[in-house]
Amino acid sequence: MSVAEDLCALSAAELLRGYATRALSPVEVTRASLARIEALEPLLHATYALDAEAAMAAARASESRWRGAKSGEQPGALDGVPVTIKENVATAGVPVPLGTAATQLTPAARDAPPAARLREAGAVILCKTTMPDWGMLSSGLSSFHPLARNPWDTRRNPGGSSAGAAAACAGRYAPLHVGTDIGGSIRLPAGWCGIVGLKPSLGRVPIDPPYAGRVAGPMTRNVTDAALMMGVLSRPDWRDASSLPPQSIDWLALERDARGLKLGLQMDAGWGLPVDPEIAATIEAAARGLEAAGANVERVGPFMTRAMIDGMDDFWRMRAWLDFKALPPERQAKVLPYIAEWARGGEGLSGERVFRGFSQMAAMRDAAVAACQPYDAVLSPTAPIAAFAAESASPLDDPTQPFEHIAFTLPFNMSEQPAISVNAGFTREGLPIGLQIAGRRHDDIGVLRMAKLWEELSGGEPMWPEPGAAKP
Template identity: 35%
Template sequence: MFDVLLDEDATTLAALVHRGELSARELTQAAIDRMEQREPLIKAFCTATPELALQQATAIDARRRRGETLGALAGVPLAVKDLICTAGVKTTSGSAAYADFVPQEDDITVERLLAADAVLLGKTTAPEFGYSGVGHNPLFPSPRNPWDLSKTPGGSSAGSGAALAARLCPMALGSDGGGSVRIPAAHCGVYGLKASMGRVPLWPGCRDERYPGVSSWESLEHIGPMTRTVRDSALMMSVMAGPDMRDRHSIPCNDVDWLTALNKPLEGLRIAFSADFGYITVDPEVRDVVTQAARRFARELGAELEEVDPGIADESATFAALVAFESDLAGMRQMQTALGSRMSPHLTAMLQRDWRAENFTDANTTRKKLCNQMWRFMQRYDLLLSPTLAVPPFPLNMQGPEVIDGRMVRSDHWLSFCFPFNFTGQPAASVPAGFTASGLPIGMQIVGRHLDDGLVLAASAAFERIQPWNHIACSFGVAHD
């Protein structure tokens, strides 16, 4: 009888636990039971923690019986990407080098979510150190997309997206250094938010110099909520956001009331929409679905929508150089020598490249140029809409399609809408925009001005009200091994 609980959103479930109408243990057991049924198909989790989850849930119930105040996420099952540290729980980062690594401390976000009485259901699979837009790594099976088990859920927060779409849990943590929250959100038909740089502090990931690979991407990486409703992401942000001295990039957040922001009207807002940024080759179904979704902002929400390109150029080479620059090349090259073929081929290729200082300084200069272009562009517009990705979900075991709409492209071209906003640090979300004719999810990206996280949430919630998605459940496609 409790299995259907996992179809409810986190906000509803926490309220039931708070009122004593549902115990945290009942809810946790329902999640464990559903995992046992569906996880063999989905392969979202690399490390499940059912015993720990039941212990945490039992402690929450005991506190409620004693009359103690419970946290905002009381009893809600949480999935955490395997790049994000969890004290006492294996965190492999998808690498053979860390196959047995057990952190001694939680990441700040995990620390805060557990303090709000979330329950840790387990760790979700990600590519090696997150250096990919899909979920393959040398240690674990690739997660499957619940809408079609022959397709990728996207990455690098692959398992988190898959777990949400399969309704194994109502909320998950992802990380986003070049789109890795938004990519699986789009491919899995769920909501994902990359808040402004610094809103959500990070530690030890990207910050601890003792761990090559784990310590990469410092000025690009964000940790963000992934949920099936916008309100649940706002609820998670209300717990996770705020400065911490362990992260020198972290900033105050008292200018955003995360839950109240959901109700802001959009009438009269100036919204830019671009289906291709002027250079991206886009699948025709993606273009059509997202264009129709964007036009609803003007037709039904009262905004002023203008179809215009933001002037962003193809900066994939800049992105690659920034990632390499913020990697511990010496430490990771030693690791690659030790691991040999047990390291992912695309990561090995990055490490073996003969990087020059000019590659890095040119990339940093280009990032400054893009930041300046975007703040000037956003002076004219409150929001920018685009597809999240250039293609719908594609088959497993590939880095990306090399032909889109009949045109040859690089295998990473499909990611081109996402990474520019890791350069700029602007808030960006992916909302479910619709489906292909074959029933695969398509995402729409909503980008805000620097620090205007509240408006991104407001726009996301407004679109959800006119085109809700949480009631649409996948039927699980046929797996193809």
């Protein structure tokens, strides 16, 4: 492994320790990240709006702060650590295409809250990361961006909608990445790329614009780095009127003993694709491992219903249809055909049907909160299947059945509960399997502690792939 590759393998926590002792340089680390991106982007297609010049300028400024060259200026909490930001999180001066060629490219006027917090903390923003049209696919397929691919096997999908973030994370472009999630868009790609992806409680991380179920959160290679990011991302911002009141949380207090924990294990979501036997066996083994460490594990039955997802599909289709039909015909023609066909399904829906669909958000929230209340956390697969073909829009590749793979992730967006995906193992083909850990509402630190406990029991980070060895 070269010196540059060694630097790209380091965690954010390791980089910060190295900067503090001057054993490492933000300039050298950023240069190594940019070199890795240059080498792997022809395979992974994870980035958008890469600005190497701005990144190097930020790295030089960080190095100056660490070396005390500017009187009175102290390093920030993530000073000099390379990061990427999903392209639907605005950064000043960069257009926000929302994954679709139908968007008119107007530079953003200012940083959205997650980008602002990272910049204030001294992080080096390398680039934005890719996503599918309007973020409505668990896929790297986009009418605007090149097709994103999975570093573990470039014939496979990284998942979505935080597609580029997951691919960039597993590809070791940087240690820290920001994704967003409204139905699984952080956790699904995290599970399929073998990384850590935290969907925080709604309102824990201020976001602009805010709306029901939408959160931003960290995507990292280990739990400690996710906690480091939360210490920055969770800082208040008035622009998110739905954000939680500021709370003093020691995000790095991650120690937890398994003894006495009461955990739920859910293997049947109540609808959607059946859980693949390999994935089921891996998640069952994870539960047994926690049980052997002292936890009490009980089965949790399904609490979602077909009516819930059908209603949510109606509501989301109508929302997409309203956006789609507002476009002139020449821009409609640029939308990914799968998304256009799915959105047109909202055209004939009645107001009553859409309202009943909207009401399913509350039904999901109540069911998920009640099901999880007896437990410190609930374990489940992140997804019922492993990573699917890169060229497919969804596992079934059928716009009439677009959500059959999100049954385990969706309810926790609607219930506003924190949930994280961590790597639980691999299929026989070497594809990652995600373990989802969901906690009670607002117990984000509890979920991180559970994830850290599992990380320690399972032996830590996997041996990360080298995408150049995979077949495109």
